[in-house]
Amino acid sequence: MKKVLSILAMLVLLIGVTAGCSSTTGTTSTSKVLVTNKDKKEISMTATVNGKYFTEATRHGVVAVGGSNYEKSVLKGDANEVDFYNALIEIGAKAGNNLTLADMTKGVKVEGDKLNVFVTWDGLGKEIPFNDIITSSDPRPMDIRFGGNLQNAKDKKTGCILCLDSCAVGITSNASYETGASSTVKFYGNKDVLPKDGTKVTVIFRLAQ
Amino acid sequence: MKVYRLIYNSFIWGMLVSILAFQNTWLEMRMNIGIIIPIFMALFLAVGILLEKAGKEQLLSLSKEFTIINVLACTGMSLLVLGFQRIKVVPASIVREGLKLTNISFDTMNIVLLILVFGGVILSCFGRGKIEMNNVKNVFKGGSGKVLGILIIVCLYFFVPPINSFVNNAVNVLKTVDVQSAKEYILSFGIWAPVVSFLLMILQSVLFPLPAFIITFANAGLFGWVNGAILSWTSAMAGAALCYFIAKFLGRNAVEKLTSKTALKNVDDFFDKYGKYAVLIARLLPFISFDIVSYAAGLTSMSFWSFFVATGIGQLPATIIYSYIGGMLTGSAKTFVTGLLILFAVSTLIILLKKIWTDKKKIIV
Numbered sequence: 001m002k003k004v005l006s007i008l009a010m011l012v013l014l015i016g017v018t019a020g021c022s023s024t025t026g027t028t029s030t031s032k033v034l035v036t037n038k039d040k041k042e043i044s045m046t047a048t049v050n051g052k053y054f055t056e057a058t059r060h061g062v063v064a065v066g067g068s069n070y071e072k073s074v075l076k077g078d079a080n081e082v083d084f085y086n087a088l089i090e091i092g093a094k095a096g097n098n099l100t101l102a103d104m105t106k107g108v109k110v111e112g113d114k115l116n117v118f119v120t121w122d123g124l125g126k127e128i129p130f131n132d133i134i135t136s137s138d139p140r141p142m143d144i145r146f147g148g149n150l151q152n153a154k155d156k157k158t159g160c161i162l163c164l165d166s167c168a169v170g171i172t173s174n175a176s177y178e179t180g181a182s183s184t185v186k187f188y189g190n191k192d193v194l195p196k197d198g199t200k201v202t203v204i205f206r207l208a209q
Numbered sequence: 210m211k212v213y214r215l216i217y218n219s220f221i222w223g224m225l226v227s228i229l230a231f232q233n234t235w236l237e238m239r240m241n242i243g244i245i246i247p248i249f250m251a252l253f254l255a256v257g258i259l260l261e262k263a264g265k266e267q268l269l270s271l272s273k274e275f276t277i278i279n280v281l282a283c284t285g286m287s288l289l290v291l292g293f294q295r296i297k298v299v300p301a302s303i304v305r306e307g308l309k310l311t312n313i314s315f316d317t318m319n320i321v322l323l324i325l326v327f328g329g330v331i332l333s334c335f336g337r338g339k340i341e342m343n344n345v346k347n348v349f350k351g352g353s354g355k356v357l358g359i360l361i362i363v364c365l366y367f368f369v370p371p372i373n374s375f376v377n378n379a380v381n382v383l384k385t386v387d388v389q390s391a392k393e394y395i396l397s398f399g400i401w402a403p404v405v406s407f408l409l410m411i412l413q414s415v416l417f418p419l420p421a422f423i424i425t426f427a428n429a430g431l432f433g434w435v436n437g438a439i440l441s442w443t444s445a446m447a448g449a450a451l452c453y454f455i456a457k458f459l460g461r462n463a464v465e466k467l468t469s470k471t472a473l474k475n476v477d478d479f480f481d482k483y484g485k486y487a488v489l490i491a492r493l494l495p496f497i498s499f500d501i502v503s504y505a506a507g508l509t510s511m512s513f514w515s516f517f518v519a520t521g522i523g524q525l526p527a528t529i530i531y532s533y534i535g536g537m538l539t540g541s542a543k544t545f546v547t548g549l550l551i552l553f554a555v556s557t558l559i560i561l562l563k564k565i566w567t568d569k570k571k572i573i574v
Contacts, residue, residue, distance in 0.1 A: 051315055052302040055295050057234060071306045072238055198314045 033078035034087060041091045041207040045084065045161075047075040051197025053189040059164050059182035061134065061174075062203055067159010074134065074189040075119075075203060077161050081153050084161050085171050088146055093207050095148025099168035099179065107178040110166040112146035114208035117162065119194075121201040130203070133194050134164060137186040140176040147173050172205070214271045215257045216250055217329045218279055223249030225283040227303050228290060243307015276333040280326060289365065379409050388535075391427040402431065407444040414448025414500050415455065415467065421445065421499060425528065426535035434536030442528045449503040449520045456507025464504045472498060476505040488516055492523020499524065
């Protein structure tokens with residue numbers, strides 16, 4: 001029993017030490033996680049790269065911290081989805097609110113104001129279109145729309161900010177793919193473009209003119 | 210040390226099961242897969258405590274040898290399921306997500322896992338007694354070893370797509386009982402054709418109703434009757450050895466499920482009558498099932514090497530004849546017809562021999 005307890009104690013210590021070793025790179029935690037610019041009609045949100053989805057498929061582009069799908073997305077967002085929704089309204093974007101939960105199996109496309117989405121990180125010196133950080137088994141040009149879905153988002157608590165196919169829960173989603181497309185189409189983070197797992201990035205949502 | 214090994218082995222199993230669960234996208238998207246690991250550990254600990262209270266702790270007694278084999282088997286399985294690229298990411302992401310340590314990099318988590326897995330094995334080796342080879346063999350005779358072995362085979366079939374599709378395609382081809390289909394299937398693997406033929410023969414050994422002569426004919430047609438005979442003979446030997454060890458490992462009940470109770474009983478009578486010469490005689494009689502004899506031998510006290518030598522000698526005449534006929538069936542029209550006539554004659558002889566044999570048994574009775 002003493003041997004077992006000492007081994008368990010070692011295990012806890014090992015995990016504690018590694019938990020203290022933060023591997024995030026990029027901007028420090030003093031940066032604001034969600035910045036709204038009404039003049040440029042854009043929102044910037046910090047996020048962290050999730051390298052799991054370089055090799056595994058997912059349908060989540062960006063998910064907010066605290067959401068149940070937080071670990072299931074290519075980028076793990078630092079702001080919550082309700083603040084993000086309000087920021088989009090602040091820059092004058094109009095939500096489509098055309099999808100219901102029943103539509104998730106009907107192959108319907110999301111509507112709402114178009115958003116141009118980009119990603120950047122320290123040292124890059126440019127903005128990369130979100131389209132370029134995602135690979136797909138059925139590539140199509142991205143068409144990100146402000147779906148709205150605030151009530152569904154609050155009810156489901158998934159934290160979904162940007163879904164890679166049309167969605168009745170995500171605040172924004174990709175109208176290039178209809179609802180349910182992700183059951184056949186596989187989406188991955190593009191490891192040739194994105195920085196390594198754990199890197200802090202900034203996601204920019206700009207209202208298309 | 211027993212409690213430690215129980216916790217450690219259940220961690221390894223929990224890790225493997227979570228990796229297998231991760232393969233299901235529906236599950237992976239909806240749950241924290243990492244939670245499976247502590248559930249497994251808690252479950253096995255609870256079972257261990259209950260068994261100890263009931264005075265049956267030996268049922269879950271996990272030796273050093275078992276622990277080492279378990280770690281190697283589960284690590285090998287994980288590698289087969291995930292491949293080299295994904296194994297650097299998936300286990301680390303499972304544990305990271307399970308522990309909610311989202312800030313830890315995969316590299317750091319992989320180092321932790323390597324220390325846990327291999328350090329755990331080294332720690333398991335401490336304790337009373339050395340690691341004995343006899344104990345390694347005994348692992349597979351014990352209940353936990355058998356369960357582990359079966360689990361490995363089932364997981365390989367269901368979770369490794371190349372194995373799953375190979376087995377399904379091979380069974381479909383052999384079920385058609387068509388030499389041409391078998392030839393085309395084997396040939397489709399190009400340079401790997403002899404290896405695939407070898408594996409097919411082993412597969413048909415285990416799945417009793419699938420016919421071996423189809424593969425023998427196909428080998429002769431593809432590689433010439435001499436090379437075909439060599440390939441068929443060696444692969445049949447491997448299949449026979451596998452059946453022998455399956456019977457030794459899993460026992461009579463499992464063998465009856467793989468074959469049939471009646472067929473096994475008939476061969477039992479044969480073994481009772483002819484003792485240590487049973488295998489040799491059975492191999493020389495083409496109407497006695499090759500595979501059932503192999504299984505039956507594994508259920509007796511016959512040593513492996515006696516069985517192996519008897520099988521090698523006994524199956525040689527039939528292999529040569531079938532291969533020669535199979536080679537003729539791919540030649541010109543004249544040799545094809547000659548081959549067919551010989552095949553007809555041999556088949557008739559076999560039926561006749563079987564009738565004489567059966568009648569002789571009735572008279573004696």
